[in-house]
Amino acid sequence: MSDTGRKSQEHPDHSGHAHSRAHACQPLGDVVIAVEGGRFGYGGHSSASVARLEIRSGEVIALLGANGSGKTTLMKGFLGLVDRIEGKVELFGEPVERLQDRSAIGYLPQRQSAAGPIPVTVNELVRSGRLTRRNPLGLGRDDGAVQAAIAVVGLTASARKRVSTLSGGQQRRALLARALVGGSQLLLLDEPFAGVDQANQEAIADALDGLLHNGLTLVVVLHELGPLEPLITRVIVMDHGTIRFDGPIEQAPPELLHMGHDHDPHGGPEPTQGIGLVG
Amino acid sequence: MGAVLLANAITAVFKYDFLQRALVAAVLVGITAPAVGIFLVQRRLALIGDGLGHVAVTGVALGLVVHRTPVLIAVIVAVLGAVAIEIVRAASDTTGEIALAVLFYGGIAGGVVLVSKAPSGSRNLTQYLFGSITTTSNGDLVVFAVLAAVVLGVVLLLGPVLFAVSNDEEFARALGIPVIGINILLATLTALTVVVSMRVVGVLLVSALMVVPVATAQLFAGSFRSTCLYAVAVAVVSAVVGIVVSYAVDLPSGGTIVLVTIGFFVLALVASSLLRVMRAGAAHGGK
Numbered sequence: 258m259s260d261t262g263r264k265s266q267e268h269p270d271h272s273g274h275a276h277s278r279a280h281a282c283q284p285l286g287d288v289v290i291a292v293e294g295g296r297f298g299y300g301g302h303s304s305a306s307v308a309r310l311e312i313r314s315g316e317v318i319a320l321l322g323a324n325g326s327g328k329t330t331l332m333k334g335f336l337g338l339v340d341r342i343e344g345k346v347e348l349f350g351e352p353v354e355r356l357q358d359r360s361a362i363g364y365l366p367q368r369q370s371a372a373g374p375i376p377v378t379v380n381e382l383v384r385s386g387r388l389t390r391r392n393p394l395g396l397g398r399d400d401g402a403v404q405a406a407i408a409v410v411g412l413t414a415s416a417r418k419r420v421s422t423l424s425g426g427q428q429r430r431a432l433l434a435r436a437l438v439g440g441s442q443l444l445l446l447d448e449p450f451a452g453v454d455q456a457n458q459e460a461i462a463d464a465l466d467g468l469l470h471n472g473l474t475l476v477v478v479l480h481e482l483g484p485l486e487p488l489i490t491r492v493i494v495m496d497h498g499t500i501r502f503d504g505p506i507e508q509a510p511p512e513l514l515h516m517g518h519d520h521d522p523h524g525g526p527e528p529t530q531g532i533g534l535v536g
Numbered sequence: 537m538g539a540v541l542l543a544n545a546i547t548a549v550f551k552y553d554f555l556q557r558a559l560v561a562a563v564l565v566g567i568t569a570p571a572v573g574i575f576l577v578q579r580r581l582a583l584i585g586d587g588l589g590h591v592a593v594t595g596v597a598l599g600l601v602v603h604r605t606p607v608l609i610a611v612i613v614a615v616l617g618a619v620a621i622e623i624v625r626a627a628s629d630t631t632g633e634i635a636l637a638v639l640f641y642g643g644i645a646g647g648v649v650l651v652s653k654a655p656s657g658s659r660n661l662t663q664y665l666f667g668s669i670t671t672t673s674n675g676d677l678v679v680f681a682v683l684a685a686v687v688l689g690v691v692l693l694l695g696p697v698l699f700a701v702s703n704d705e706e707f708a709r710a711l712g713i714p715v716i717g718i719n720i721l722l723a724t725l726t727a728l729t730v731v732v733s734m735r736v737v738g739v740l741l742v743s744a745l746m747v748v749p750v751a752t753a754q755l756f757a758g759s760f761r762s763t764c765l766y767a768v769a770v771a772v773v774s775a776v777v778g779i780v781v782s783y784a785v786d787l788p789s790g791g792t793i794v795l796v797t798i799g800f801f802v803l804a805l806v807a808s809s810l811l812r813v814m815r816a817g818a819a820h821g822g823k
Contacts, residue, residue: 336710366706369726373703375578375750378759385700388711418760435707 286314287350289443290335291472292345297327297334303342305330305498314442317475317488319506320494322515326477329367330496332445335476336364348443365432367448367478372421372428379416379423379431383407386435406438407431409464418483426457433461437468444468446529447478452465458484545784546580557677558669558736564684565733565745566772571691572729573746574721574764579704581661584621585743588727590643591617592739595665597650606664607679610739611731617643618723626716642749668753669779669789678734687725687732698722699760736775737748737790744794745771750761752801755808770800 272525290312305327312318320328333339337353346353349361361388383406387399396402407416410430415423420431429449436444444465450458462484465475469488482489490511494502502513549555569585576582595613599606621635651661663671691698701708701718709715726746738742753766778793785792 338706345648357712362710364707366616366704366710373578374580375574375754375760375763376757377703379758381699385696385703386695386705386711388700388708388713417758439711506804517680 286472286509288312288347289314289316289349291347291350292335292344293514294459295334295346296342296344297330297339297341299340301331301340301342303498305333305495306333306337307334307344307500308417310493310500310503312474312476315472316491317469318477318491318493319482319485319489320476320478320493320495321480321482322501326495328495329447330498332447332476335445336362341388360439361442363436363439363445365436365446365449367451372419376419376421379407379412379418379420379434382420382431383434383438386438391460402438402440406434409437409467410434410495411460411464416459424457426453429453430457430461430464433464442472443476445476448476448480450479450483455484471533544599545780548783549780554670554672555779556780557672557674558675558789559776561669561672561680561732561736561774561806563776564680565729565736565742566682566775567768568687568729568732569742569745570749570767570771572722572725572807573743573761574750574767575698575702576726577747577750578760579698579722581636583636583725583743584723585730585746586641586710586740587621588614588617588723588730589742590640590647591651591737592643592727592730592734593661594643594650595667596734596739597647597654597661600654600656600660601650603655605675606660607676607731607734609685610734611679611728613732614727615724618727619720622716622723634710635776638811644774646779663738663793664734665738665740666788667734667793668738669782670735672735676735683728683732687728690725694718694721712793713778723731737793741790741794744797744816745775748797749774750793752797752804755804771797774800 278486290310292307292310293488294308295310296303296306322328330339334341335348335353336447337346337356346513348356380403384399384403386406387402404416407413410433412423412427413535414429415427415431420428423431429451433446433449436446449461451459453460465473465485466488469475473487477485477489486506489506491504492502492514493500494509494513502509506514542579549559555810572587573582576584581809591612593613595610596606599609602609610776617639621639624635647661651657654660654683662668697708697713698721700711700714701713702722705715708718729746730739730742733739733745737745749771750763753763757763774797777795778796779789781787781796782789784791
């Protein structure tokens with residue numbers, strides 16, 4: 258497969274950068290995600306469609322829209338996690354369905370409870386993000402990367418704690434560490450701030466800010482820009498399953514940036530399952 | 537009185553081959569059942585062992601009808617059932633619960649219908665349903681040992697992958713893990729464990745050894761790994777104690793083992809509740 262736009266990022270450092278859009282001055286790299294004529298959904302029913310979309314290395318993109326507008330479906334469409342009814346998706350120049358090595362991709366699902374019936378430590382949860390198809394067994398060498406990812410999200414002191422004993426915001430940070438631990442060059446985060454208090458939102462934004470200087474490509478589904486606003490370079494606004502606006506954040510009409518606050522008359526509220534707690 | 541019975545039972549262990557075989561089988565079950573069960577519990581499919589146990593009934597009945605080794609036929613039928621349930625779950629909107637229900641009913645119904653045509657009638661079926669240590673042959677033991685080795689080998693080798701899929705299926709798919717294949721593998725391991733357990737606790741009670749020791753262990757464990765280790769320890773001790781008690785007091789082995797396992801769970805539940813109250817009291821007193 259193509260290694261386009263990838264760099265090694267085995268041990269990300271938490272450098273505590275102030276939020277800034279300085280990385281936006283860097284020239285954009287190769288195409289990381291390409292969608293052409295894509296229609297995505299469930300059971301043959303289309304929930305999001307995109308005529309053409311390209312996301313390049315180094316971009317920081319907010320995927321905005323009201324509840325049920327198709328943001329999450331589109332993000333899952335990038336990864337091949339929902340039905341692709343039409344069109345094609347390429348990640349790093351490779352058709353998504355044929356992409357074998359996904360170690361360059363980090364993903365934070367939307368409605369994931371970090372705590373299941375069995376006790377799981379933060380270490381164990383994060384370590385599971387190191388699995389790839391090529392090397393499912395070689396976990397013994399991963400301690401450094403696991404500890405580094407946990408440090409990035411500021412949970413070193415809680416690394417051996419049961420995830421279920423953490424606050425909702427801390428659980429979300431643990432899941433972010435799991436998304437980061439693979440040494441991702443492309444990070445797809447679905448509502449990282451869902452149910453997370455302001456302090457934890459700031460902590461997550463800090464962690465991401467530090468990583469952006471390493472050339473990370475970031476796509477974030479958000480209801481509101483919040484603490485990530487200074488980092489965002491491009492905004493894609495979804496409305497009723499199609500892209501209503503796609504461009505630099507400076508050119509985005511203010512009313513579109515706050516569509517997430519609106520009640521969606523068609524989709525209704527998205528189910529709130531999972532941690533859904535205030536951290 | 538109790539001490540005498542226990543001493544007699546321990547003496548009998550050294551004296552009778554069938555008891556030694558029963559204890560070996562019990563240890564095999566004690567290790568394999570929770571090692572597989574922990575992933576089922578994490579997937580919130582704790583009762584799939586029950587479903588596959590019911591399917592194994594059809595296999596056993598088929599073996600009795602055709603005069604072939606019921607254990608081997610049960611392996612084949614249970615594995616086919618395991619693969620079928622995961623394919624149905626992956627390919628349709630049918631929920632896991634409905635697919636399990638179909639397994640429950642179909643497995644038992646198939647077993648009842650088939651066994652009615654067996655020359656020996658339903659008499660022999662009972663020992664597979666609820667366990668029968670005295671009938672465990674050397675041949676059975678070899679089959680169980682091979683199956684247990686296969687199950688444990690796969691769990692040790694693919695444990696991290698099984699954990700990732702059990703803990704978060706969507707994330708595992710995003711990583712590129714072949715989730716459907718791993719789920720079929722886990723269901724197959726479950727089917728093999730059911731068969732390993734059929735002489736000791738019986739196919740209708742095996743699920744208890746997959747779930748209850750895990751439930752006991754998670755009351756005290758601090759991690760997934762330690763839960764697995766504690767659960768294996770609880771299950772092995774429960775199975776061995778259950779065998780000894782069942783011989784000493786002349787009780788059915790399967791039911792006795794499961795009651796002992798549940799007894800440990802209740803004790804652990806009480807102990808953990810007391811510990812929690814004591815810690816809360818200490819914390820309150822410290823303020």
